[in-house]
Amino acid sequence: MGATGHVPLPQEVRRRFWQLIAAGSSTEDASAAVGVTGSTGRRWFVEAGGIPPVQLAEPNGRYLSVSEREEIAPDRAAGLGVREIARRLERSPSTISRELARGCLTRRPAGRYKASVAQARAEARARRPKPAKLTQHPVLRDWVADKLEHLQWSPEQISHRLRLAFPDDESMRISHEAIYQSLYVQGRGALRRELAVCLRTGRALRKPRRRADGRRERIKDKVMISERPAEVADRAVPGHWEGDLMVGKDSGSAVGTLVERTTRFTMLLHLPADHGAEAVAAAITAKITTMPVALRRTLTWDQGIELARHAEITIAADLPVYFCDPHSPWQRGSNENTNGLLRQYLPKGTDLSGHSAADLDAIADKLNGRPRKTLGFHTPAEELARLLSDDQLAGVASTS
Structure with missing residues (x-):
C-alpha cells in the first residue's frame, strides 16, 4: 500500500x-x-x-x-x-x-x-544499427586485423584467444560474429574488406563442408578400427595418430597428413613425385620417427590403397596401423577437420607438387600455432610442448 x-x-x-x-x-x-x-x-x-x-x-x-x-x-x-x-x-x-x-x-x-x-x-x-565495436576501439581492431592477416586465425579463435591474452581487460572482447560482420556486412566494415581472403574459406558465405570421397581398395591383412585399443577413444593418452592423403589436381600430386589426437599437432608428408604405397610408407616412417617413442602408439587411416604397405610402417616405426570402416570419415574426425583447415593453404584442384618440404613444414607450423576451441584455445604446439616438458610422457612410457 x-x-x-x-x-x-x-x-x-x-x-x-x-x-x-x-x-x-x-x-x-x-x-x-x-x-x-x-x-x-x-x-x-x-x-x-x-x-x-x-x-x-x-x-x-x-x-x-x-x-x-x-x-x-x-x-x-x-x-x-x-x-x-x-x-x-x-x-x-x-x-x-x-x-x-x-x-x-x-x-x-x-x-x-x-x-x-x-x-x-x-x-x-x-536503436539500430549500433556502431561497430571495432570502429570505436582501434587497439582491439588492430589486434584482430593482425591475427587475421598474418596468422590466418579464424574469428572464433581470435575471440576466445582475447580472453587469454588480455584476462584483465574487459574492453578487449568481441564475439566472432561481430568480426564476421565487420568483414562482410555493409555498414559494419570496421575491418578492411580484403582481410576476408585471410579466412580459411576465403568466402563471404559460410557453406557446409563437403564429404570427402574415400578410395576403397582392398588391402591385405588390415586390422580394423574395432580392434583398436579402447584408450584411443577418450584422447586421454597421447601418441595416437590419424592420417590421410590429400590429393591434388587430376590425382597427379598429393600431401600426406598426420594428426595427433590429443594435442591436434599436425605433420605433413612431402610426396613430390609419387604417392603410391611404397612412397607413403617411407614418408610416414621418416616423419613419425621424429617423435619420442611414447608418442608413437597407433595410427588410424582410411582404406586408401596408398597404405597397402602398412605392415612395413608397423615394423619400421613400431606403430600399429588400424583402418576405418568404409564411408566413415567421422572415425578420423581430427584428421578430417585438419584437412579442411589445410585447404586454406593447399586448395582443392591445385598441383600440390609445387610445395617443397620446407613449405609444408611452414604450413604445419602455422596450423600448429593456431588456437583451437577443443584445446581451450591453446595451440597444438603449446599442448605438445607441455607434454614434452612435464612428466606426462614418462608416465605414458612406463605403461607402454
Missing part, C-alpha cells in the same frame, strides 16, 4: 478491461466486469485516448512494454518488492530487477524509478 492508501491494481485487471473494450463492451460494463468503478474505467479510457496502453495478449517473455513500465513505477513507489511486482506483471523477477536498475533516475539501488526515463533508455539500447 502506498502513501495515499492506494493499492496498485495488477496489470491483468487493466488487460482484461481493454480486452472487453476491444470486444465491444462499454466502459461501464467493462469496469463492472473487472471490479473497478465506472469513473476509474472512464479515466483509463480518456487517458489512453481510446487506444489500449497495455498488451491485450500475454507478455511475450522478452521485452517490457510502455504500459508495463507504467505499472512498475507506482508499484515501486508503493514499496512493493521485486518478486511482487514480477508476480503482478507475470514476469520473471530477474527481468524486473534489471529493469529497476536501468530505469532509476540515479544509480543508487533505492533510486526512484520513472517509466518515461526507463522507456527512453530502452529505446536507445534497441
Whole structure:
C-alpha cells in the first residue's frame, strides 16, 4: 500500500478491461466486469485516448512494454518488492530487477524509478544499427586485423584467444560474429574488406563442408578400427595418430597428413613425385620417427590403397596401423577437420607438387600455432610442448 492508501491494481485487471473494450463492451460494463468503478474505467479510457496502453495478449517473455513500465513505477513507489511486482506483471523477477536498475533516475539501488526515463533508455539500447565495436576501439581492431592477416586465425579463435591474452581487460572482447560482420556486412566494415581472403574459406558465405570421397581398395591383412585399443577413444593418452592423403589436381600430386589426437599437432608428408604405397610408407616412417617413442602408439587411416604397405610402417616405426570402416570419415574426425583447415593453404584442384618440404613444414607450423576451441584455445604446439616438458610422457612410457 502506498502513501495515499492506494493499492496498485495488477496489470491483468487493466488487460482484461481493454480486452472487453476491444470486444465491444462499454466502459461501464467493462469496469463492472473487472471490479473497478465506472469513473476509474472512464479515466483509463480518456487517458489512453481510446487506444489500449497495455498488451491485450500475454507478455511475450522478452521485452517490457510502455504500459508495463507504467505499472512498475507506482508499484515501486508503493514499496512493493521485486518478486511482487514480477508476480503482478507475470514476469520473471530477474527481468524486473534489471529493469529497476536501468530505469532509476540515479544509480543508487533505492533510486526512484520513472517509466518515461526507463522507456527512453530502452529505446536507445534497441536503436539500430549500433556502431561497430571495432570502429570505436582501434587497439582491439588492430589486434584482430593482425591475427587475421598474418596468422590466418579464424574469428572464433581470435575471440576466445582475447580472453587469454588480455584476462584483465574487459574492453578487449568481441564475439566472432561481430568480426564476421565487420568483414562482410555493409555498414559494419570496421575491418578492411580484403582481410576476408585471410579466412580459411576465403568466402563471404559460410557453406557446409563437403564429404570427402574415400578410395576403397582392398588391402591385405588390415586390422580394423574395432580392434583398436579402447584408450584411443577418450584422447586421454597421447601418441595416437590419424592420417590421410590429400590429393591434388587430376590425382597427379598429393600431401600426406598426420594428426595427433590429443594435442591436434599436425605433420605433413612431402610426396613430390609419387604417392603410391611404397612412397607413403617411407614418408610416414621418416616423419613419425621424429617423435619420442611414447608418442608413437597407433595410427588410424582410411582404406586408401596408398597404405597397402602398412605392415612395413608397423615394423619400421613400431606403430600399429588400424583402418576405418568404409564411408566413415567421422572415425578420423581430427584428421578430417585438419584437412579442411589445410585447404586454406593447399586448395582443392591445385598441383600440390609445387610445395617443397620446407613449405609444408611452414604450413604445419602455422596450423600448429593456431588456437583451437577443443584445446581451450591453446595451440597444438603449446599442448605438445607441455607434454614434452612435464612428466606426462614418462608416465605414458612406463605403461607402454
